[in-house]
Amino acid sequence: MLESFADWLVFGLAGLPSEAHWGDAVHFFVYETMKIGLLLVLVTHLMGLINAYLPVQRVREWIASGRLRGSEHLVASGFGAVTPFCSCSSIPLFIGFLQGGIPLGVTLSFLITSPLVNEVALALFIGLFGWQVTLIYAASGILLGTVLGWALGKFRLGRFVEDWVWDIAEGRAEQAESTQKSLWERLPSVSHEAMGIVTDIAPYVLAGLAIGAGIHGYVPTGFFEQYLSGGNPLAVPLSVVLAVPMYANASGILPVVQALVAKGVPLGTAIAFMMAVVGLSLPEAMMLKKAMQTRLLATFFGAVGVSIIGLGYLFNLVL
C-alpha cells in the first residue's frame, strides 16, 4: 500500500520519469522514509510501553535469587534487549545489577545485549532488511550476550570493577517503585518520549536514506562484489574497526549499509558492521570507565569485538 502511494506521489503527482536514475532514487527515498518513519514510531512506542511496565527492581531480585538454574545469562541478555536505546540507562542498570548481588558475568550478558538490540536498530532492520534478517540480528545479539557473559564470568574479573561500585551496595533503601498508573494515563509520556527518540534521530536517518537513495539510483548492481565479497578476507574485521567511531550516526548508517548490500556487499559483513557501530561505542566506554578498570574495559570490548567479527564470517558462510 505504501509502495503504491509512493509510486503515485513520485511518478504520478510529481511526474518523475521512472526509468531515469534520479526518478528511481527519489522514489526510493520517499518510499523508505514513509516506511521507516512509521516503523520507528511504532517500535519506539511499543518498547516505551514495555519499559513503563517493566518492574526493574523485581527483575533484579529474580535474577539474583538463583532460582533460574543456569538460565540467568539468557534472562539478563533478553532483559538487555528490551531496555532502551540510550547508554545513560544501561550503565546505571549495570551498576545496579552488581550492587544487587548479581554475578559480574550475568551482568555483562545484560551490558553486551543492551546497546546491540535496541528499538531503533530493530525498527530500521525491519524496514530495510525485512523480518527474517531482523530476527537473525536480534537472536544473534541475544545469543552473543548470553555466551560471552557466561565465558567472561569464568574469569575472576570482579577485582577489576572499581571499589566504589561494591561500596554502596549495602544499606540503601529500596528505590521508589514507579507509581501505579493506567495505560491511558501513561500513554502521553510514553508517546512523548518515543517521539523524542524519533525526532532526535530523524536527521541522521534522512541523511542516511538520501545517501542510500543515491547509491540505489546510480551505483550499478553488483558493483561492490569485486571488492568486498569472499575474495577479500579482511572485509569483516576492517568493517568492524571502521564502525567504532560511528556511534553518533548509528541510525543514519543503516540505510547506507542496506544500499551497499543491495549492490553486492555481503550481508554478514553488513550485520557485523552494524553490531560494531552500536555495540562498541566510545561514549559508552567513557561512561563505563568510571566503574571499570582499564583491564576489564579492554577485555570486555575486545571480547565483544572479536565475537562480532566471528559472527560476520559465520553469516557470510551461512547466509
Next chain:
Amino acid sequence: MDIKVLGTGCSSCQTLERRVREAVEQTGSDASVEKIEDMQQIMQYNVMSMPALVVNDEVQVVGQTPSVNELADLLGA
C-alpha cells in the same frame, strides 16, 4: 527545598530538568535545582533508570518524565 535531577546527557534527562525548572517557577518556591551528571554520585541514590528526581535527598521519580503540572503537584506538596 533541595531538588536534584539525576541524569546524563540523554534527551529525556534534559526534558526532566527543563520541566522541573518550569514547575519550580510555576509554584514560586525558592527551591534550588541541581543537575547531577556524575555516574558515581547518581548511583549513591540507588536508582537504576534515568532520569530520576531527588527532593530533599529522597528519590521521588525514577525513569520517567512527568509533566510540568504533575511535577508542580509533587513539589508543591
